[in-house]
Amino acid sequence: EVYPQYACRSCETVTAVSVPPAIIDRGIAAPGLLAQVAVSKYLDHLPLYRQEAIYARSGVTLGRTTLAEWIGAIGVALQPLVDALRRELLNRPVLHADETPVAQLDPGRGQTKRAYLFAYAAAAGEDAADAPPIVLFDYCASRSGQHAQRFLGDWRGRLMVDGFSGYNVLFTSGIIELGCWAHARRKFHDLHQASGSPV
Numbered sequence: 001e002v003y004p005q006y007a008c009r010s011c012e013t014v015t016a017v018s019v020p021p022a023i024i025d026r027g028i029a030a031p032g033l034l035a036q037v038a039v040s041k042y043l044d045h046l047p048l049y050r051q052e053a054i055y056a057r058s059g060v061t062l063g064r065t066t067l068a069e070w071i072g073a074i075g076v077a078l079q080p081l082v083d084a085l086r087r088e089l090l091n092r093p094v095l096h097a098d099e100t101p102v103a104q105l106d107p108g109r110g111q112t113k114r115a116y117l118f119a120y121a122a123a124a125g126e127d128a129a130d131a132p133p134i135v136l137f138d139y140c141a142s143r144s145g146q147h148a149q150r151f152l153g154d155w156r157g158r159l160m161v162d163g164f165s166g167y168n169v170l171f172t173s174g175i176i177e178l179g180c181w182a183h184a185r186r187k188f189h190d191l192h193q194a195s196g197s198p199v
Contacts, residue, residue: 003016003017003018003019004016004017005017011136020064023073023074023077024070024073027070027073029070034070034073034074036127037051037067037070037071037074037095038071041071047105048064048067048068048071049064050056051067052064052067054079059091074175075165082136083134085134086136088122088134088148089134089136090120090152090153090155092122092131092134092157093158094122094123094157094158094159094160094178095121095122095152095155095156095157095158095159095160096119096120096121096123096159096160096161096195097118097119097120097121097148097159097161097167098117098118098119098161098162099116099117099118099119099140099143099148099162099166100117100119101114101115101116101143101163102114102115102116102117103115110194114141115138115139115141115142116139116140116141116142116143116147117137117138118137118138118140118147118148118151119135119137119138120135120136120137120138120151120152121133121134121135121136122134138151143164144166145164145165145166145167145169145170146169148166148167148170149170151168152175156173156174156175157175157176158176158177158178159171159173159175159176159177159178160178160179160180161177161178161179161180162183163179163180163183
């Protein structure tokens, strides 16, 4: 897009139309298009090669390399927000953590591999009446407990988790474990289903 500049010969000043802020410097993608690509990829689980095909059917040439560059730029642009949310999250005295497997494309092997998203949450009002809920996801290549250790760093508080042993290393360094009632109930439910026991 062209943004004109005007010069005044009598006062020797230059006036320019202000350029609207952009997520990608000198990029042509408007914020709405970038949001569409990101939401399609992460919320709708639509890989970039499929998005490329969808745009092509509409007569729009958007290669997956371009889409991937946009996704990277979005990540860079949002990193300060993620960092601020993480700082706020780690100021809370009670956190919840869980991990879930995700299939990740492994281009070198032509198939998917298992990676993990570790979710960390602080509920609204756990430490202050106006504290908003926060949920952050941390992508990790494995399920190792060292990922939670890295994410939480020097944080000390109460951490609600399931029975996954990967979190155990955290409870030797001053973090207090809170057990999950839903996971505890499962064992009793399984026992009741298997034996009919009322307990």
